[in-house]
Amino acid sequence: MALAKQSAAHGLNMLPGHARFADLKPDVAGGIGRGTIMDTSEYSVRDPPSSRLQPKTHHPRSRTDCRPGGPSLRARLSKPAEQGTANGPHHPPFGWPAPARYTRIADAIVPSVYAQYAFEEHVQSLEIYQAGILFSDPTISSKLSMGGRSVDMPGWKDLGNDPSEPVNDDPADSIEMKKIGSRREVAARNVRAQAWGVPDLTSILAGDDPQKLIVKRQTEYWQRANKLTLLGILKGVVADNIVNDAGDLVRTTGASIVDTDIIEAAYLMGDRADKFKTIWMHSKQMKALKLADLIDYVPSSEQGGPLIPYYMGLRCVVDDDIPVAAGVYTAFMFKEKAILWNELPVNTEGGPLEFDRKPRQGHGGGVTEMVGRRHFVPHVPGTRFLDASSAGEFATDAELALAANWDRTASSVKNMTFIALKTTEA
Numbered sequence: 001m002a003l004a005k006q007s008a009a010h011g012l013n014m015l016p017g018h019a020r021f022a023d024l025k026p027d028v029a030g031g032i033g034r035g036t037i038m039d040t041s042e043y044s045v046r047d048p049p050s051s052r053l054q055p056k057t058h059h060p061r062s063r064t065d066c067r068p069g070g071p072s073l074r075a076r077l078s079k080p081a082e083q084g085t086a087n088g089p090h091h092p093p094f095g096w097p098a099p100a101r102y103t104r105i106a107d108a109i110v111p112s113v114y115a116q117y118a119f120e121e122h123v124q125s126l127e128i129y130q131a132g133i134l135f136s137d138p139t140i141s142s143k144l145s146m147g148g149r150s151v152d153m154p155g156w157k158d159l160g161n162d163p164s165e166p167v168n169d170d171p172a173d174s175i176e177m178k179k180i181g182s183r184r185e186v187a188a189r190n191v192r193a194q195a196w197g198v199p200d201l202t203s204i205l206a207g208d209d210p211q212k213l214i215v216k217r218q219t220e221y222w223q224r225a226n227k228l229t230l231l232g233i234l235k236g237v238v239a240d241n242i243v244n245d246a247g248d249l250v251r252t253t254g255a256s257i258v259d260t261d262i263i264e265a266a267y268l269m270g271d272r273a274d275k276f277k278t279i280w281m282h283s284k285q286m287k288a289l290k291l292a293d294l295i296d297y298v299p300s301s302e303q304g305g306p307l308i309p310y311y312m313g314l315r316c317v318v319d320d321d322i323p324v325a326a327g328v329y330t331a332f333m334f335k336e337k338a339i340l341w342n343e344l345p346v347n348t349e350g351g352p353l354e355f356d357r358k359p360r361q362g363h364g365g366g367v368t369e370m371v372g373r374r375h376f377v378p379h380v381p382g383t384r385f386l387d388a389s390s391a392g393e394f395a396t397d398a399e400l401a402l403a404a405n406w407d408r409t410a411s412s413v414k415n416m417t418f419i420a421l422k423t424t425e426a
Helices: 002-009 073-078 138-144 200-206 210-216 218-244 259-275 283-291
Strands: 150-156 182-188 190-199 250-252 276-281 296-299 307-311 314-318 328-335 339-344 353-358 367-379 383-385 406-408 418-424
Touching: 138 150, 138 339, 182 367, 190 200, 190 210, 190 218, 200 210, 210 218, 210 367, 218 250, 218 328, 218 339, 218 367, 218 406, 218 418, 250 259, 259 276, 259 328, 259 418, 276 283, 276 418, 283 314, 283 328
Parallel strands: 182 383, 250 418, 276 314
Antiparallel strands: 150 182, 190 367, 276 328, 296 307, 307 314, 328 418, 339 367, 353 367, 383 406
16 A cells, blocks of 8 residues: 555556556555556546545446446546546546657757858860960060060061073073061060958858868969960951951851861961861850761870860860850860960069958957959960950950950961951850
8 A cells, every 4th residue: 555655645646557457455564456447537636635545346247337327447448538627627647648748849949050052163165275275484574574574576588489590601690589488476474363251240240261162262363364375366367357457267157066067177377287186165056076087086195084176187176165155156166375374473572362351340349351363475376465455564354355465477368377267046
């Protein structure tokens, strides 16, 4: 009876079956005897302790209450739970489902957890730098050390194609003297810069430091920027050629690219048609050639490297940044070492990458400014940069694309290092 008295002292009953034992003998010393069943189903805080723990006679074949008039176990279990009493709310006994008093997920504010900052690499192609069309001239650096916005590159023209003449023994008959011509090429100096600013609060709230990424991606950024500068130069040279040289550097088809277009374009240079090594084209032009099954793939010299596409011996460089206007796509075919590109030291106090702190900006939060600089000289052999339409000290990419800023100095189209192929793609 000790367990029963302890439960009764706390106003609690036991569930039916929690105190069942094997036989019906009471164990006075132990409290509840063997075979004694405690009636705990009719729980109520109103019941006096003496009425909560009443022994019932166990019958092996009966699940009914042995008290006179007592309801069956099934009836008691199916009885609706009381919602409350005059003395207080109804409390469920041990083992019953607990009321909804736990702090659940719906009751809490669950913070968002972010993964480490991802990096989205720029999608511009830089394959043109591996195609072998760029070269440098060490003498350019020494010439530019004397200052100036451009560098003159004078040169001699070749001897003319005059036929040789037979000699005679007449002292009065003198052979006519011929002269050798010269030409003057001009390359433009370019000093470019770009700046990035990062407030300190950005790094704190973002949980990552964008300054590290800016420094890490300097080389890739300047490669993309220099490629756009190169495209501006090529557009300017082609524009001048169309206006002043009858467009002998340009093949225009007026239709989608086909295999014969590249052959026709190469033969704008006559017997120098086999000197081309690379074609720089748009993906839509490349798609048309692939659909016609005209592209071959050659393994790169690097073991395990990518396969390099070729068309009729020309390395194909696919790049969606090439000029597109009104559905006309301009591809470029290059000879080997077609473009001179000299990278020069940035002889400024800050150098190629300079940092500057602005502690008062951001209302005292502080800002770190970074300025990247590059100094270079690009040049297409056989041309002269006129600098006729440049607003600043150095021409912008848009100004480099103007015909007014270029003049061809090469005496023949065969001495040029590239041609343009214009096709119309859907």
